[in-house]
Amino acid sequence: MSQKYNGIPDELVTKVPAFDIGERLANIIPAIQKYDAVLVSKDNKPYGIIDDKTLFSKRFRLKFDKNETIKKYARVVPKITDSTSIDDAMIYFYKTRVKGLPYVKDGKLRGMLKRETILKVMLSTGLAVGDKVSSIMTSPALAVDANANLAQAKAAMDKNKVSRLLVLENNKFMGIITKSDIINFTTKGNEKLPELKTKTYAPANVPISSIVNKNPVVISSNAEIPDAIRMLVENGVSSLVVLNRQVPVGIVTATDILERSISNRRVDQNSIIITGLDQYTYQYEDEIKEEVKNFVAKVNKLRGFGINYITLRVKRIKSDTYEIKARVSYGRSKMISIQASDYLLDKTLSKLLKNLRDEIIQKKEKSTSQTGNYAYVD
Helix, strand or coil: CCCCCCCCCHHHCECCCEEECCCEHHHCHHHHHHHCEEEEEECCEEEEEEEHHHHHHHCCCCCCCCCCECCCCCECCCCECCCCCHHHHHHHHHHHCCCEEEEEECCEEEEEEEHHHHHHHHHHHCCCCCCEHHHCCECCEEEEECCCEHHHHHHHHHHHCCCEEEEEECCEEEEEEEHHHHHHHHHCHHHHCHHHCCCCCCHHHCEHHHCCECCCCEEECCCEHHHHHHHHHHHCCCEEEEEECCEEEEEEEHHHHHHHHHHHCCCCCCEEEEECCCCCCHHHHHHHHHHHHHHHHHHCCCCCCCEEEEEEEEEEECCCEEEEEEEEEECCCEEEEEEEEECCHHHHHHHHHHHHHHHHHHHHHCCCCCCCCEEECC
16 A cells, blocks of 8 residues: 555645635636635625536526525535544545535634645545546446436436436437536526527527537547546546447446545455445444445355445435445456335445345346446436
């Protein structure tokens, strides 16, 4: 295991705008589009951040009330200081899934540590592991037909809880559409569709093909993780479409890379990484880990199947439902992504592990020699 790098120097910090928590939403959207993320203060003290992903996770709508304040969109996140280690910063970014964290020195906001900066540090310090991209990608990637409209794309993202969809035309890869694409389009609707200035904006009338990114950044499934980091940083994107012989087989994100790097730096075998627990569920962390460890022990008895690590992300939906998303690294360069939801946390975990076991058995029995790996969504 490589050494633990300590301290975040000032030169890694980026200057970005800071807004009071009572600021109107309309005033910060241009800044988010320019900087990806902005800082939020409360009573002249560091409070949190807002990035484009946070806007969607709070309320994925096709139209915002720009007169409302940013309070409901501001997210409290860990603060970075000059004594924060690079390892800890990696973990903070992985757990929060945000694009920037506030940098505080002497009790004052000094700027933001951006996720892309940490990715650059991982490259320069050798923290980026050299595994294949295919070992960490999410596969199959979800796809939507080019004839669908924005409302259908939004519904598909909501239903499947994803931030991006491949776009296919006549079953051929055309491009990609993301949540950010949709919000950027709708907030600039009058510029792009001047004929709608006097009409009610109707997402059902806007085809995906009008905003699809036909030249997304792509990477080979045989490329290594450091190559993926370079492409993310150089192109200023959060995800890459993974191709095998020019056919899309998955998606790899910055979060996937952080996940693998963190898991590889854990001493224990079969590491289990749990995120998303809140003040009401944190007390169950040890029980969850124990149940998952027992599950791993049983699965590892299956001939030819060995789990490398499992990550679980727990989320409370509204106030009466739990959702757990799992990613399982197994064998050589293989990954399973699965999720489950229920009204009770223990039932959600049980359902998840049952679904995961079924998926593992299916993976063992079913050949995975297909050239393309994507699934249409309604």
